[in-house]
Amino acid sequence: MRVRTRYAPSPTGYMHVGNLRSAIFEYLIAKNLGGDFLLRIEDTDQTRRVEGAVEFIYDTCKLCGLDFDEGPNNPGKYGPYIQSERLDIYKEYALQLVEMGKAYYCFCSEERLDELRKEADEKRIAFLYDGHCKKLTKEEIDTKIKNGERYVIRQKMPKEGISTYDDVVYGEITVENRILEDQILLKSDGFPTYNFANVIDDHLMEITHVARGNEYLMSTPKYNLLYDAFGWEKPTYVHLPMVLGGDGLKLSKRNGDASFMDLYHDGYLPEGVVNYLTLLGWSPETTDEIFTLDELIKIFNPKRISKSPAIYDVKKLNWINSHYMKKLDIDKLLSITVPHLKEAYDLSDKSDEWIKHLVTIYQNHISYGKEIVEVTDLFFKEDIKMNDECQEFMKDPSIANTLKIFEEEIMNISDWTVENINTVINTVKEKADVKGKMLYMPIRIKISGQMHGPELPDTIYLLGKDVVLKRLNK
């Protein structure tokens, strides 16, 4: 049987890295086994629907290299791929289930349910629908429907026994049937619930591997009961550990850039993000950490997904992304850095050549595009401030002389080039009789306010003669 996986998001507009990771894992599972990867939009909750969300999902996946073999924009023979366009299908199957006695009509009002829930709450026990409408006769049901009463269709659960299934990640999962609620399959607005649509579609679309967040670990037995009722073959389940923020709490906008598009706009590279996200809760057999998508396809094994939650660690993301930054060609590098520079600083008096030079010398120093802004502020600020470490260093008595000679030599440069600046530094070395750290550091600190930075001659060159002289005299 051909392996088929699906990424089945709700179009709520926001795609955080946890969702993206699910998509990546689904993609990797399919491609590793030479199968298909498809997109299905689960828009059964009309109240949460966001316009343009589908395009957003497409854009994100395209940027990341996750190509769909089938989906709303490139349908295969299993469409439609948007659940709101499949309503008739769900209804048909729901009715079939009622026919078989595995589901029933329920006319209970919101008020009655709330009352029941409150009671359960007071007794501090879990609320379970009491099966009130299960006893309704055919005649009673017909009358109620004729009277226009709103209804839902609920799945009939066994009241005793246990259900067990095997998960690729979590192993054998067993739950008692008595805790399974007669869950709603079809809502009163005619839309199916996730619980129902998901099963119907996965079967109809011949999905073989279902990868999803582990919040479904406990409800999977209910889905299996549905498969059994229809006599369908159950898929292989791969429940994914949750992605947590650095503070150990659920990922949110607060504890980091949780949205892929935010990362992308900050100048992170999709290859880097995909590489990092794959390592969230999964590890290869070797100790390598840098992988292209193609390499990942070859080695991805869902059995190696970990059970414990994965921590989304921006530091590690930065480290991986910096690998990809170093390999970037100049045009690409410019495209992810210059827009941020322009936003932060006034570049109107800078030449393209100057900007290119600036970005180039920082290529090995930044881990994502936007970081260029904070590391280059010494080129744009009027005043530079030395930290304690710098001030401590500058206390050495020999420094005044070194800087004085340097200033004289700089003033005498007529042709402002990196090469000539380099020559000046060598001249200072001779005349002041200092070398190494005592030669470079005073100059670096005086003109940049920092002990770290890119090549000194380049820094001096880009600062310009006027600024350098000005800072030397402060």
Added chain:
RNA sequence: GGCCCGUUGGUGAAGCGGUUCAACACACAUGCCUUUCACGCAUGCAUUCACGAGUUCAAAUCUCGUACGGGUCACCA
């Protein structure tokens, strides 16, 4: 509250009965390289795997209990 899942160094994480099993990476420290910084390279960094008991000749690895953390109990997915 019931049920399910997790807990390895400063951090992220491998390992899932023995054979270097406490990998690897980040961070940190030191050294080399570069006339400086950074990059790169090299070395160091958990007598110990939440805690307690048990099984075993042998446990981070299996079992039970405790603690802590998370998930789930919707006409949301």
